[in-house]
Amino acid sequence: MHFLFKLMTYLKTKWFGVFLYDEEKIKDKKLFPKEPDEIAEKIYLMQKGGVLEEEEYFKKHKPVVDDERLSSIGKIGKVKKLYVMGKEFGYDNDLLRKACIKLAMRKIREEQEKRERRITEAVETLDDIIKVTNILLERMRSWYDYFSFEGGDIEDVLAIKVGDKKLDKIEEENIKNLAKLIVSLQKARKDIENYIKKTMEEMAPNVSNIAGAMISARLIARAGGIDKLAMFPAGTIQLLGAERALFRHLKDGTPPPKHGIIFQHEMIKKAPKEKRGKIARLLATKISIAAKADAFTKNFIANELKKEMMEKYEEIIKSKEK
Template sequence: MRAFLAMQPYGILLLDENGKMLELVPFPRDEKAIARILQEREFLREALNKILSNIDAEIVVNDIILKEILDEMGRSSTLSPGERPFSIIRSSPLRYASQAWGEIKQKEYFQFLNELGILLSKSGVRERLSSLDQQVIKAVDFVDHSNKALNIIAPTIREWYSIHFPELDELIEDHYDFIKLISLEPNRKKLDQKILEEAGFDEKIIKKIIKASRDSIGADLSDIDLQAIRRAALSWLELYEAKREMELYIEDLMRRAAPNLSAVVHPMVGARLIAIAGSLERLASLPASSIQILGAHKAIFMHLTKGAKPPKHGVLFQAKEVRGAPKSLRGKISRLLATKIAIAARVDVYGDGKYIGDRLRMEIEEKLKKFMEAFKSESKGG
């Protein structure tokens, strides 16, 4: 014998195999109250306990929420919304709604469904936007846009300052070090040992900078001009520090949103994978082969249109395991990481808090060790 549990906008029904209603627990005739019921679920648990207290039959349900609650209650059930009893109640909604709420007109019922649908849609959007992985995506966007801005502005500041001290451009290659020095003291004639040590330079480069500053062919700019350059440098440094703080925030957020994924690869790499996939759930649905080349859009396009070699990795090249490996091993290591990432993401989404990150990471380390041993052996043999 089978019993059929249906959740409808007007309540929860228990039906027999012919669609005859055996039990009915009506919902309040208020769309806000129904939305709360679906979110909090306590009303649903009590209703199911009441309906099924004397039922000893195979339970078939038409809604995933009912199945989840029954699973929590330790009651087995089957999700099969296409069964005939469910089709019967869907074909006569007004008849069953009237048994729950009393006589109701078609126009009135459809208006209620419309208002309930809008309310549930808003609630779903709100829940979606508040999820941790969506915060990860927006934070990654901020970091990416900041990097673009920093990389565009830094050369401009260097070129601007080269009017005053052109030799410094060749002495200091790193943008951060160059701009930090300008922020401390833009006037080349005032650069001394103390300022350069504060900027973080070693003795060898300090001597070169001081000598170059004294022999410079650069123009003598006014204090107003030099302070304008300094303000630009300070703005750049402020954005740089904001980007660094955001990266630390992303790492913390990832360890909360996707602890297993964050154990398998660096949290920033995992965050970029989520951002490209669109969500953690979407990432968890992808096969390892797709995860391996996420972010390699241009390379895939060239492969499809120009016949170039297919890409071996996308964002995963940013993982230290891939980036620091011999070129011949990068594809193999990318496949290994993608496989473990796929498992980690699925556990983060569907594992109900289960943590296997350390085990996955250990498996990666063991495989990497074998790859390197085989590579060294082949190199010696060659």
């Protein structure tokens, strides 16, 4: 009597293709295109837990697989080691190197985008904290005015003595709790500002050095990322944050805005009103160049840009031309 033994079929994915094989030989294969971008894309998909179409092709064979990612393709089990090299099929190490570089660059971009989104959240949170703190400070001082016509700062409120009656003590506790809440919000504001500063120094050292960490963070948040900011012309950067004023100008014919977010920069704020437009253009131009360096070349050029900017700034300030 003769017995027929069916050999186990295995499935294994290498960086250059997918192989179906048994104990004796490779039965079938699906090789990847010899393009770094496509190989990088397939490796990326696998690392994310996805199943490749080349792997799906072998599902009908119900192979044994050793990767949980492929549990929908075959049965999880011990897989016979597959001894196969890329060069046997014309895939050299240079192709692998290029694919790995593409993959690494994609991951860096993704991480940067995540960081940029978190910076946007931090900036918006900071704005909310500032707004709420100002409202509560005004309310606290208004409340404190019932007991004193002087002071009204946190220290004054924390030292207040309302009275000895039960309601007085409750009121005193409430106003002091309000002061403590404001103190905690001020601490949160400082912590977030420090986080933004450190992040901007790492993410956009050139822009941060030229415009300051907070202005840089607001520009990047408004633009939607450092890459997008780098693609904006200087004129757009100059007016980022002034969209409402620009809309009013276009709709109602009001004077056009000369600057947006960058108005917060000391160079513009301290300049004579008639020279702010020129200084805003100067700053926006340098920010545009700095953003391109941060997004693309990664070269630190802020010192040279700042030197050029300050020289031009002095010229504008000293100029009698309005």
